[in-house]
Amino acid sequence: MGFWEVTLSLLGGLEYTCLIFALTLVLALPLGLVIAFGSMSKFKPLAYVVKTFVWIIRGVPLMLQVIIFFYVPGFLLGTPILSRFASVIAAFVINYACYFSEIYRGGIESIPRGQYEAGQVLGMTKTQVFFKVILMQVVKRILAPMSNEVITLVKDTALARVIMIVEVIQAAQNFAGYGLMWPLFYTAVFYLAFVGILTILFGYFEKKLDYYKI
Amino acid sequence: MAVFEAKNIQKSFGKTEVLKGVSFEIEKGEVLCVIGSSGSGKTTLLRCVNFLETPDKGQFFLNGNLLFDASDKTAKTDAEIRQKRLHFGLVFQSFNLFPQYTALQNVSLAPLLLAKERPDYKENKNRIKEEILQHSSELLVKVGLSDKMGNYPCQISGGQQQRVAIARALALKPDMLCFDEPTSALDPEITVEVLSVMKELAAEDMTMLVVTHEMGFAREVSDKVIFMDDGIIAEQGNAEAVFGNPKSKRLQEFLSVMK
Numbered sequence: 120m121g122f123w124e125v126t127l128s129l130l131g132g133l134e135y136t137c138l139i140f141a142l143t144l145v146l147a148l149p150l151g152l153v154i155a156f157g158s159m160s161k162f163k164p165l166a167y168v169v170k171t172f173v174w175i176i177r178g179v180p181l182m183l184q185v186i187i188f189f190y191v192p193g194f195l196l197g198t199p200i201l202s203r204f205a206s207v208i209a210a211f212v213i214n215y216a217c218y219f220s221e222i223y224r225g226g227i228e229s230i231p232r233g234q235y236e237a238g239q240v241l242g243m244t245k246t247q248v249f250f251k252v253i254l255m256q257v258v259k260r261i262l263a264p265m266s267n268e269v270i271t272l273v274k275d276t277a278l279a280r281v282i283m284i285v286e287v288i289q290a291a292q293n294f295a296g297y298g299l300m301w302p303l304f305y306t307a308v309f310y311l312a313f314v315g316i317l318t319i320l321f322g323y324f325e326k327k328l329d330y331y332k333i
Numbered sequence: 334m335a336v337f338e339a340k341n342i343q344k345s346f347g348k349t350e351v352l353k354g355v356s357f358e359i360e361k362g363e364v365l366c367v368i369g370s371s372g373s374g375k376t377t378l379l380r381c382v383n384f385l386e387t388p389d390k391g392q393f394f395l396n397g398n399l400l401f402d403a404s405d406k407t408a409k410t411d412a413e414i415r416q417k418r419l420h421f422g423l424v425f426q427s428f429n430l431f432p433q434y435t436a437l438q439n440v441s442l443a444p445l446l447l448a449k450e451r452p453d454y455k456e457n458k459n460r461i462k463e464e465i466l467q468h469s470s471e472l473l474v475k476v477g478l479s480d481k482m483g484n485y486p487c488q489i490s491g492g493q494q495q496r497v498a499i500a501r502a503l504a505l506k507p508d509m510l511c512f513d514e515p516t517s518a519l520d521p522e523i524t525v526e527v528l529s530v531m532k533e534l535a536a537e538d539m540t541m542l543v544v545t546h547e548m549g550f551a552r553e554v555s556d557k558v559i560f561m562d563d564g565i566i567a568e569q570g571n572a573e574a575v576f577g578n579p580k581s582k583r584l585q586e587f588l589s590v591m592k
């Protein structure tokens with residue numbers, strides 16, 4: 120088993136890693152905002168329901184959630200409804216949306232009331248105040264905690280293998296059956312490159328937003 | 334006829350009665366200064382006028398027409414409140430500039446958003462935008478910031494920030510401009526530059542409702558002065574009467590402390 124053969128196989132696994140990463144990010148970022156608004160709702164019952172939901176999702180290991188999404192619907196209905204991949208995406212999106220929602224909430228609540236009031240007094244609608252005044256300030260404030268979460272997400276994709284999705288680590292582990300251990304260590308290179316790119320990207324965003332202070 | 338009249342405004346927060354029936358009127362082009370010790374309800378009054386708080390009782394009139402009546406309990410839509418707010422501008426003690434925008438953007442943001450609601454916006458988009466930017470930069474020139482238009486709030490001094498805030502409040506051409514202790518967050522030597530901008534506005538017959546601790550300014554510029562004490566207007570009159578010949582003991586005490 121040569122180096123190139125292993126590399127190609129791991130790249131095959133990386134495809135899933137990237138797919139899980141990208142889909143989770145694209146779906147969980149907006150869903151998190153919706154959840155954040157829910158948890159800050161002035162309609163208290165809604166806020167309590169959402170907060171309880173967030174507590175449950177953040178309180179249960181993601182690995183267990185992946186397993187639940189894959190097995191439980193099938194167990195209850197007699198037939199599986201979500202494919203392996205769809206289960207992983209569903210579990211990841213909901214889990215990360217909850218984490219993101221808390222980051223958003225912290226960011227939104229940290230913006231002084233005077234910013235809202237200044238916008239209101241100038242005749243802006245609530246939507247305009249949020250999107251034209253508040254949002255950019257929130258983005259700046261949450262960039263650092265967000266980059267942490269996103270980097271964690273890269274490594275969490277490895278959890279998909281509990282339901283036999285062949286992502287990078289699983290691809291490497293398949294070689295262990297042939298007595299090859301080094302591919303497993305080799306996967307670290309892939310993660311490091313991935314995270315390295317993200318770090319550069321976040322650094323770039325941070326610089327971009329450096330022109331003003333909150 | 335008065336541009337603006339407040340009639341028997343009352344406001345409580347829970348059990349604390351903050352405004353206990355405040356009435357005053359202000360003529361077009363007048364400067365009305367509100368003085369009084371901390372906690373007497375001055376900020377709450379301005380917030381009510383600008384619809385940031387809703388009075389429990391009382392009415393506001395604009396040019397003789399009823400603008401707000403607390404006893405009218407029909408729910409007001411956001412759009413209606415927004416429309417009413419546009420009659421007034423408010424300059425905050427803490428400036429509240431938008432940090433991510435330049436001085437010029439701070440001034441032009443609200444007019445640009447508002448212009449989108451004009452029926453002719455689509456056809457004349459570029460001309461309208463240009464006019465707004467032109468007007469916004471004229472306002473910044475007027476407050477003495479022609480060289481700071483492209484600067485962000487974090488790059489200019491507090492006095493300059495407050496002057497941007499004044500230009501921003503003027504951009505929507507309000508019928509009356511309210512100030513809530515506009516110089517309280519500033520160093521004394523910087524206070525002067527903000528006060529001189531306000532004096533200039535007063536000289537141009539801008540109608541102004543000013544909460545201030547600057548007694549010299551109030552005495553010099555006011556057409557009328559209101560002394561608030563514990564949620565009521567304890568004394569009012571022209572500047573000479575209030576400062577030169579205070580009647581109530583509370584006002585005499587207050588003025589002696591402020592000197």
Ligand SMILES: Nc1ncnc2c1ncn2[C@@H]1O[C@H](COP(=O)(O)OP(=O)(O)O)[C@@H](O)[C@H]1O
Pocket residue numbers: 346349351369370371372373374375376377378
């Ligand atoms: N949102 C609020 N909730 C409860 N109490 C308030 C609120 N706003 C103001 N107050 C109270 O109302 C009183 C008057 O406050 P304020 O109008 O800020 O006075 P001033 O501006 O004259 O110092 C104070 O005792 C203050 O604690």
Ligand SMILES: [Mg+2]
Pocket residue numbers: 375376377514
């Ligand atoms: Mg105050």
